[in-house]
Amino acid sequence: MRCIGVDFTSRPTRRKPVQVAQGECRGTQLQLQALHAHADYDSFATALQAPGPWVGAFDFPFGLPRELVQALGWPTAWLPLMRHYASLPRDRIRLQFKAFCDARPPGAKFAHRACDRPAGSSPSMKWVNPPVAWMLHAGVPLLIDAGVHLPGLHDGDHNRVALEAYPGLLARELIGTRSYKADDAARQTAERRAAREHIVSALQRGDTRLGLRLAVPAALREPLVADASGDRLDAVLCLMQAAWASTRPGWGLPAQVDPLEGWIVSA
Numbered sequence: 001m002r003c004i005g006v007d008f009t010s011r012p013t014r015r016k017p018v019q020v021a022q023g024e025c026r027g028t029q030l031q032l033q034a035l036h037a038h039a040d041y042d043s044f045a046t047a048l049q050a051p052g053p054w055v056g057a058f059d060f061p062f063g064l065p066r067e068l069v070q071a072l073g074w075p076t077a078w079l080p081l082m083r084h085y086a087s088l089p090r091d092r093i094r095l096q097f098k099a100f101c102d103a104r105p106p107g108a109k110f111a112h113r114a115c116d117r118p119a120g121s122s123p124s125m126k127w128v129n130p131p132v133a134w135m136l137h138a139g140v141p142l143l144i145d146a147g148v149h150l151p152g153l154h155d156g157d158h159n160r161v162a163l164e165a166y167p168g169l170l171a172r173e174l175i176g177t178r179s180y181k182a183d184d185a186a187r188q189t190a191e192r193r194a195a196r197e198h199i200v201s202a203l204q205r206g207d208t209r210l211g212l213r214l215a216v217p218a219a220l221r222e223p224l225v226a227d228a229s230g231d232r233l234d235a236v237l238c239l240m241q242a243a244w245a246s247t248r249p250g251w252g253l254p255a256q257v258d259p260l261e262g263w264i265v266s267a
Contacts, residue, residue, distance in 0.1 A: 010134035014039045056148075063136075174208065
């Protein structure tokens with residue numbers, strides 16, 4: 001099965017593009033074939049139109065917490081909710097989310113989806129550090145417009161399947177809480193490079209619960225390790241999750257998934 005893994009950004013540029021890892025999964029081996037960078041959404045949207053069959057794992061939220069949606073009085077069906085959310089300017093969203101948080105007690109400011117704690121991911125309403133709310137705001141409309149299929153959320157072309165991923169879930173399995181990436185040049189240390197090297201070597205050995213071994217061409221291995229931002233490696237971690245999903249019934253999703261919130265694959 002052809003697979004892709006996507007490390008997304010809410011504001012792509014040449015310095016910080018959307019990174020896409022492409023590979024082929026056969027049995028328990030995933031062959032990394034290419035790394036692509038998209039400096040704008042038009043380029044990325046074109047890539048989403050590639051004919052299937054393929055399955056992609058995308059590092060941005062596909063849904064908002066039901067608790068938040070109900071509190072704000074927003075639509076409680078996924079597609080109308082996403083259309084409404086995409087229509088709002090980010091400054092207005094920020095004000096509404098902040099008001100929601102300000103009214104809640106310390107330690108429980110944010111609403112969470114059911115998948116957030118099992119995955120260890122940030123709440124999808126978070127607008128800073130990391131701004132995943134803006135990633136959702138930018139990313140989900142691209143998927144809808146591309147006509148891809150989002151299992152459990154939105155029916156589309158079943159030959160092009162999009163799943164929500166979280167690379168930190170797999171990275172923590174391999175290196176615990178060690179940091180392996182930094183956008184700030186002052187924090188791009190030898191220790192973080194060593195952590196990236198450890199992750200890539202572990203993926204090649206198949207040292208994860210996903211039961212897959214990553215085959216990496218020599219020409220692509222050094223760019224993975226050398227990228228101090230970790231964006232290329234995050235795309236490959238998402239690629240691993242896409243490949244795992246391609247081998248599982250129902251794309252590896254739980255039998256019961258909230259059709260408003262969605263689920264992070266392999267959580």
